[in-house]
Amino acid sequence: MNSELDGAIAALPSTHFGLRWDHAVELDEVTDLVHSCEEQDAIEPRTSPSELALRLARRNHSALLAGRDAAGQLRTVAFVHWVPADLPGTAVLHAYVDPAWRGRGIGRQVLAWQDSVAIAALSDHATGLVGVTIPATLIDRRRLYTAAGFSSRGRVHSYVAVLAAQHLDVAEPAEQIVPLRELPAHQSGDLPRSVVDFVASGMYAYDRLAIADPDASHMALRNGAVVGSILVHLTEDSEGESVALINDLRPGSAAAPALLASAYRALREQQIETAYLRITPESLGTWEDPVRACGGTPSGAHVLYSIEWP
Structure with missing residues (x-):
């Protein structure tokens, strides 16, 4: 210092x-x-x-x-x-x-x-x-x-999804969808380092990886390279029930529907009934439609504020 x-x-x-x-x-x-x-x-x-x-x-x-x-x-x-x-x-x-x-x-x-x-x-x-x-x-x-x-x-737009009520039939993507647990460390570290993502989540990319659930979190691979990601973090709601927080949705991924469906299926297997999603302005164009199609309903928003110089 x-x-x-x-x-x-x-x-x-x-x-x-x-x-x-x-x-x-x-x-x-x-x-x-x-x-x-x-x-x-x-x-x-x-x-x-x-x-x-x-x-x-x-x-x-x-x-x-x-x-x-x-x-x-x-x-x-x-x-x-x-x-x-x-x-x-x-x-x-x-x-x-x-x-x-x-x-x-x-x-x-x-x-x-x-x-x-x-x-x-x-x-x-x-x-x-x-x-x-x-x-x-x-x-x-x-x-x-x-x-x-x-x-x-x-x-940052917030959505909530009741997982048991969702029908997760999505088209098979061209990309390979892989759970985080199965991905080599050098590949799982290939996450975007966006200023907006950092401000929105308060965590670096490697910190978000550290607390991500390795079974519900998924990556999309094309020719062995990471081209999309969804990181899932398990926490609790106000009633003490286990829920999922999804706040790392890589923008620009054509595999967004398949990534989301894979995450939801894995959460169901863990008996998680509710997922909260937060979508940054950078990711909204890619993720809003898949989130809604998989049963997500709007639940509010967080406002990003900043001071910049010079």
Whole structure:
């Protein structure tokens, strides 16, 4: 890390909000806080512990801020992740404030810290982008970011599919459809490294692979090369039922219907009844029709916000 970045991370928010700040958390307490926020905000499905563990495990390209009350209970946590050299200078933000502690100005203080850290982290890049994804229904949170100078750059469209009710008769594609488990590691790593995908999911391509279900996730191969992909991540809904989250749909793949049907069949075999899908603006043209044809119904949207320079 450079000295500017070290200084930005160390510059903690004010303590007059009743919180003491540090950079250390445990996975269990982060999971409890995140799920409490998602319950309050009616977010489906829940962020899985495996995804949160990945966020905590990052060290070389990330920073974390934790705020605790006088009893030591975690009340807010914020992450800043930035890309390595294979993408343009981009940082993505996540922040969670205990619902009982909202409305006190904590969100603004946390965002100011995140913004400072992100700018310092990207200081070596000629151009930069700081992005965040916010559920469209959270109007106050969207206002917070627009007031800080963020502007909308598109929407991630959400769909939900009840798998048991779907008829999955699709035409056989020219490509070979292979479960992730059967693909050699050097081929499975051939995923797109898109700025929009990074901002939308908050994870690098290789992180998304790390938490993907190897049986439900599939790749499309043509002449041995990966030309399409669908990554499936298992998590839970608000009722504690196992569900699938599909948020890595490679744009431009003619094999999209076959990939989706293969994923759904594998999920059925695992007794998974519901799949949530999130489609980025880049992938919408390829994936929207197959998702609808396989029984997906719209369930809202997340808005992508960013600040870019110069």
